[in-house]
Amino acid sequence: MDVLTQAEENYLKAVFKITENDDKSASTNAIAAMMSTSAASVTDMLKRLSAKGLLHYEKHRGVILSERGSELATNLVRKHRLWEVFLVKMLHFSWDKVHDIAEQLEHVQSDELVERLDVYLERPQFDPHGDPIPDASGKMAMRKQVLLSSLDPGDQAVVVGVQESTATFLQYLDKMQLSLGTNLRVLERFDYDGSMKIALNDGTEITLSHKVCENLFLQKSK
Amino acid sequence: MDVLTQAEENYLKAVFKITENDDKSASTNAIAAMMSTSAASVTDMLKRLSAKGLLHYEKHRGVILSERGSELATNLVRKHRLWEVFLVKMLHFSWDKVHDIAEQLEHVQSDELVERLDVYLERPQFDPHGDPIPDASGKMAMRKQVLLSSLDPGDQAVVVGVQESTATFLQYLDKMQLSLGTNLRVLERFDYDGSMKIALNDGTEITLSHKVCENLFLQKSK
DNA sequence: TCCTAATTTTAGGCAAGCCTAAATATTGCC
DNA sequence: GGCAATATTTAGGCTTGCCTAAAATTAGGA
Structure with missing residues (x-):
């Protein structure tokens, strides 16, 4: 039902990152900067994601994620960080090299895969950078480490x-x-x-x- | 230099599979059937892959992979089968469920990842279906079966x-x-x-x- | 407040991949 | 060899994502 393209997923994640600290809305330019793309492309995509109910968009007003969008974005963060743990802990990558690969792995679609990976890694709470890994329900431990x-x-x-x-x-x-x-x-x-x-x-x-x-x-x- | 889209990779793999047994060329229809797509789409893509030098295409004559195309396809098979081993051996998936997930994982681009995965799995020679896994240079063990x-x-x-x-x-x-x-x-x-x-x-x-x-x-x- | 600068949106275009329908080429049977 | 069936290609169109340039909107300083 909610099968997103990789591009759509990346936009969701960008909005999530921008809005997670300060709870203001994400501006078109901020998103464009984060994704190294043009403001026009961002506007394009925001309309599409808004139509899918994944974020709330009003012209010239910036966007915030809807509940559904937030769930999806959190799950992406979860997948990204779990894969980073895998790469460092199991494949012995150094922690500074895993980001780009995790960026690709996070788009693999399979809930069962994520669950099994989580178990395999012994349900880690933090990724190699010390960032918290959301659990399957979206909650994450709070610790800046x-x-x-x-x-x-x-x-x-x-x-x-x-x-x-x-x-x-x-x-x-x-x-x-x-x-x-x-x-x-x-x-x-x-x-x-x-x-x-x-x-x-x-x-x-x-x-x-x-x-x-x-x-x-x-x-x-x- | 040779960054292919997932669609391009999938076509290469299809041509590879069709031509690996009988060494005739792969027909448009055979490729279309394997990929569940229309013959017209196949013709489209064959032209593009031919322009990139990945296969030899002559109208109405079918295609065969070029050396470069064959290398890339073999590497995809390698990645696919390594990931299947990972899913079964490490994550305890049953062997009939791993194909679709490996189909996604095989498109992740990172030679270092593949090498480390190979080492981690102890350089397996066969995947869970008993198919041989090509080594990094493209050679595979022969199965006496x-x-x-x-x-x-x-x-x-x-x-x-x-x-x-x-x-x-x-x-x-x-x-x-x-x-x-x-x-x-x-x-x-x-x-x-x-x-x-x-x-x-x-x-x-x-x-x-x-x-x-x-x-x-x-x-x-x- | 007003006006300029910055931001955002719209308009128009392009490539990748897909489709259907129509045209063309090849194959195979009589 | 000829002709029908089959295979393949071409033509034209669609969506997704991206772009640039121009238009519209908003924000901020005098």
Whole structure:
């Protein structure tokens, strides 16, 4: 019943992204900028999506998603982020390379696929960039967190979670004096193997492997 | 350089499938039938693909793939079959449900993705239907297989593939407790209608119609 | 408020893919 | 070989998405 083209899906997602923070409406130009297309094309598409009941459009007034449009957009975000987890966790892509591929994978149509993927990945709550993954009903956890590997030297942050909670990994963290709530500062990142040197509050300096950096969620404090 | 649309890719694949067995050229009608589209649309597309150098087209003469076209088609088959392995092996889909999803996944463009997926799946040589998966250079393993209908009473063999992978056929096999790897022994062949009686390992005896026997590939084990 | 600048929409066009109907070419049978 | 049946191509049209240029609307500063 609601089979959208990839183009339509991309517009929905753009409107969603623009309106998710500030709850104003999305302007034609903002959408055009986000999609690298012309304002005229945007107007074209907005009319079509409006006719399908996926967003509310009034000339010169910008648009907001309808409930149905919002559901569809949220589901796209869910698919995008689940695929990113798959690419990083299973195929060992580095987190900064997965976006373009996930952008393609998110358009694959199969609810069963998404559900099975979710189970396979053990229902992750956050993607490799620390962004929350909406569940099947559209709800998402609220936490602004990022992977240690995405921080830069100088960043100060608090450990707020792990991606993978295996016993061995948690034990390792324990040994390193890292636990939820631990404050740390990034000193240096070694690009050649992805390892990072960090300093704890008491001044202890430790080096963490790439694998560890990819599994630690932090909340920036500065 | 060679970025094809999904439609173009689907046509290439259809031509590939039609020409891979008998090495005659693919006719307009055969392609139209395979793609459930009109002959006129096929002619349209053949001209375009010919202009791109992906196949050799002469009016009223049918087409064959060019070397480049053949490479691209083989790569599509590779991607399709790798994704099928992923869906069955990792996500536990039943083998009769994976085709449509793989049909979508095969169009995702990323060589690195395919390579990593291949490694992740441990470079499988055959897909869940028993069809060989071309390697990155286009070569595929040869399956020593015969149709069930060509076996004689007394022969012992293992199911290694199907000729026709429609959902209904696969579901039927499932019901009959036949799947890849199933061992069986031919008990009797009824020449008047081509049906065959076989025994499974556990002693179960079943009778299969001629149509089924013509669609099951086996590897003789004795 | 008024007028210019910025934004948005409309008009008109184009390519990709699809369709049906009509024209043309090929095949195969007598 | 000739002619009917079949296969293929051409012609003309449609939708989707994109474009540019021009027109219309809105917003913001003097």
